[in-house]
Amino acid sequence: MTRNRMTRALVPLVVAACLAGLSLPEVAGLVVRVLGLQAGMPVPAGRLAWLARQHLALALAGFFLAGGAGLALGILATRAAGASLRATLDTLAAAAQAAPPVVIVALALPVLGFGAPPILLALAAYGLMPVMRGTVGALATVPEEVRRAAIGMGLTPTQILVRVELPLAAGPILDALRVVLVLAVATAAIGALAGAQTLGTPIVVGLQTQNTLALIQGAAAAAALAFLTDAAWLAAAAGVSRLVRRSS
Amino acid sequence: MIVDIPNRSTAWLPAAMAVLAAAALTGLPFLTLAPNRLVPGVPVGTGLAGAVAGALAVGSAVLLAGTARPWRGLAALAAALIAWGLLLAGLGHGAAGLLAGQKPAARAALGSGGWLALLALAGLAGEAARAVLPRRGGLAAALLLLGLSIIIAGAGLLESLSLAVEYRARAGAVAGAIVQHLGLASASLLIALVVSVPLALLRLRDGPAARLVDGLVSGIQVVPALALFAALVAGLSGLLALVPALRSLGLSAIGPVPAVIGTAAYLCLPLVSGLAAGLAAADPDVLAAARAIGLTPREVLLRVRLPLGAPVLIGSVRVAAVQSVGLATLGGLVGAGGLGALVFEGMAQFAQDLILLGALPVIGLALVADAGLALLAGTGERPA
Numbered sequence: 001m002t003r004n005r006m007t008r009a010l011v012p013l014v015v016a017a018c019l020a021g022l023s024l025p026e027v028a029g030l031v032v033r034v035l036g037l038q039a040g041m042p043v044p045a046g047r048l049a050w051l052a053r054q055h056l057a058l059a060l061a062g063f064f065l066a067g068g069a070g071l072a073l074g075i076l077a078t079r080a081a082g083a084s085l086r087a088t089l090d091t092l093a094a095a096a097q098a099a100p101p102v103v104i105v106a107l108a109l110p111v112l113g114f115g116a117p118p119i120l121l122a123l124a125a126y127g128l129m130p131v132m133r134g135t136v137g138a139l140a141t142v143p144e145e146v147r148r149a150a151i152g153m154g155l156t157p158t159q160i161l162v163r164v165e166l167p168l169a170a171g172p173i174l175d176a177l178r179v180v181l182v183l184a185v186a187t188a189a190i191g192a193l194a195g196a197q198t199l200g201t202p203i204v205v206g207l208q209t210q211n212t213l214a215l216i217q218g219a220a221a222a223a224a225l226a227f228l229t230d231a232a233w234l235a236a237a238a239g240v241s242r243l244v245r246r247s248s
Numbered sequence: 249m250i251v252d253i254p255n256r257s258t259a260w261l262p263a264a265m266a267v268l269a270a271a272a273l274t275g276l277p278f279l280t281l282a283p284n285r286l287v288p289g290v291p292v293g294t295g296l297a298g299a300v301a302g303a304l305a306v307g308s309a310v311l312l313a314g315t316a317r318p319w320r321g322l323a324a325l326a327a328a329l330i331a332w333g334l335l336l337a338g339l340g341h342g343a344a345g346l347l348a349g350q351k352p353a354a355r356a357a358l359g360s361g362g363w364l365a366l367l368a369l370a371g372l373a374g375e376a377a378r379a380v381l382p383r384r385g386g387l388a389a390a391l392l393l394l395g396l397s398i399i400i401a402g403a404g405l406l407e408s409l410s411l412a413v414e415y416r417a418r419a420g421a422v423a424g425a426i427v428q429h430l431g432l433a434s435a436s437l438l439i440a441l442v443v444s445v446p447l448a449l450l451r452l453r454d455g456p457a458a459r460l461v462d463g464l465v466s467g468i469q470v471v472p473a474l475a476l477f478a479a480l481v482a483g484l485s486g487l488l489a490l491v492p493a494l495r496s497l498g499l500s501a502i503g504p505v506p507a508v509i510g511t512a513a514y515l516c517l518p519l520v521s522g523l524a525a526g527l528a529a530a531d532p533d534v535l536a537a538a539r540a541i542g543l544t545p546r547e548v549l550l551r552v553r554l555p556l557g558a559p560v561l562i563g564s565v566r567v568a569a570v571q572s573v574g575l576a577t578l579g580g581l582v583g584a585g586g587l588g589a590l591v592f593e594g595m596a597q598f599a600q601d602l603i604l605l606g607a608l609p610v611i612g613l614a615l616v617a618d619a620g621l622a623l624l625a626g627t628g629e630r631p632a
Contacts, residue, residue: 098570
């Protein structure tokens with residue numbers, strides 16, 4: 001089962017490697033020539049690598065902000081108000097869907113200015129709800145008998161949370177966090193519109209200047225980074241659930 | 249997303265909304281005054297109308313906090329609606345006062361406090377309406393607020409607000425963009441439905457094909473939307489360079505084609521998984537009984553699986569419709585027009601009002617699509 005989970009990470013890893021190869025100036029240039037398109041100035045590999053690092057840093061910052069806050073608020077909500085909060089969270093999460101990340105970035109731009117802040121706000125606003133809702137929903141699936149048994153064994157509330165509830169609810173929580181990670185990488189790409197230097201930058205510039213070469217390089221590199229983070233997440237999640245199973 | 253809301257779980261919400269409204273009106277800028285449409289404005293404090301609106305909001309929350317008597321809910325709803333109207337009229341009147349004696353290019357825009365207070369009052373009205381009408385309260389409140397705003401705007405009270413000035417300059421473009429946006433979103437939804445129905449049927453039979461479909465539709469979700477749209481532009485221009493005859497069929501690398509294909513690709517995951525879940529929703533015993541009375545597989549699908557799975561099916565279409573409205577915004581980047589084109593033009597000019605002119609209808613259309621399909625499904629509540 002665990003090996004099966006590990007191999008799930010293999011497919012996105014292979015896709016990421018292929019796309020990263022396509023994003024190299026030489027390979028993308030060859031593709032553009034074969035397709036018979038006008039090639040503009042290529043993006044050098046070094047610049048692409050720098051943009052990828054910037055992109056990853058921004059996406060991870062947003063992910064930890066939204067994921068961490070969502071997880072913490074979700075746990076707090078189940079402590080204080082019980083599962084009755086779920087319906088409100090479901091409604092708010094559905095309402096948040098109405099404003100896509102690009103609209104939130106656009107709305108935040110005049111208030112927060114160019115660069116990272118509007119993107120981080122969009123990520124926090126858009127990623128918080130799914131994580132919070134996923135956490136509250138997952139913790140609600142822990143059977144009441146198990147919780148009572150843990151109380152009967154003399155565990156403190158913190159011990160019950162860390163050693164009983166979170167391991168039992170780990171699967172859905174990890175799934176919700178994965179959604180936010182994917183969202184963070186995608187939103188960081190859109191951040192190029194708000195002036196952040198990410199892998200979205202060659203795409204936006206390529207679209208504006210009709211530079212198909214930069215367009216292909218940026219698109220391939222951004223998609224490669226997305227698949228790479230997804231593969232890393234799947235591998236890490238497989239590791240975490242193996243640890244949980246071994247310790248229980 | 250079909251959500252049924254129990255009444256008691258949100259008892260703290262009206263109080264939170266009222267506090268938010270009062271805090272926004274006292275602590276944050278009510279209006280801002282700028283010399284032209286591109287420069288950020290100087291904040292201006294709350295006037296008398298704002299203070300009265302804040303007091304009414306608190307009153308409405310107090311009425312809602314008491315015992316659940318019908319007259320209390322109605323009174324709370326009336327207080328919230330009057331507060332909304334007063335605030336809107338106060339904002340318009342304040343803007344007119346600020347602009348008196350200024351140069352024609354000067355703009356008076358809603359400040360962060362004004363925006364937050366309007367949002368909080370709308371939420372409060374929604375909660376009050378839900379106390380009166382548990383099932384369709386949110387929708388009723390939205391219609392009442394909209395009607396009230398139209399009356400106030402019709403009386404010419406809002407004409408000095410920066411957003412209204414911007415709208416007057418661009419009314420034709422905004423109307424055209426809304427039509428284009430609806431066209432992009434509905435074309436994407438239609439194409440996604442046509443593709444997803446056979447894929448969902450394929451997924452009902454477990455096997456390698458089902459796993460391949462799963463992998464593909466969830467793999468697309470990982471690709472950043474900007475990258476997919478760009479790849480489609482590049483791929484389409486390559487295709488057109490190889491087969492120039494396609495150009496005469498109206499295919500082009502820039503424009504609605506990549507936007508519709510890209511948006512449809514993202515809608516496949518909610519649609520395929522929702523349709524498959526809906527078709528699998530029928531009880532195995534019911535299916536066995538249907539087969540036992542001699543129904544053919546086709547009849548089982550049309551007469552048993554489809555009606556029994558209808559709520560889940562409509563729910564997944566509802567999610568996809570809301571997403572299609574949001575994703576179509578990116579069409580503005582690849583030359584497809586729509587409201588995204590206004591948003592991106594505003595971002596390029598750093599013009600807040602132009603961004604709002606594009607963004608507010610996107611949010612409005614998404615909420616309308618959500619509420620409309622919720623009404624069609626006959627279940628669930630519109631999120632307020």
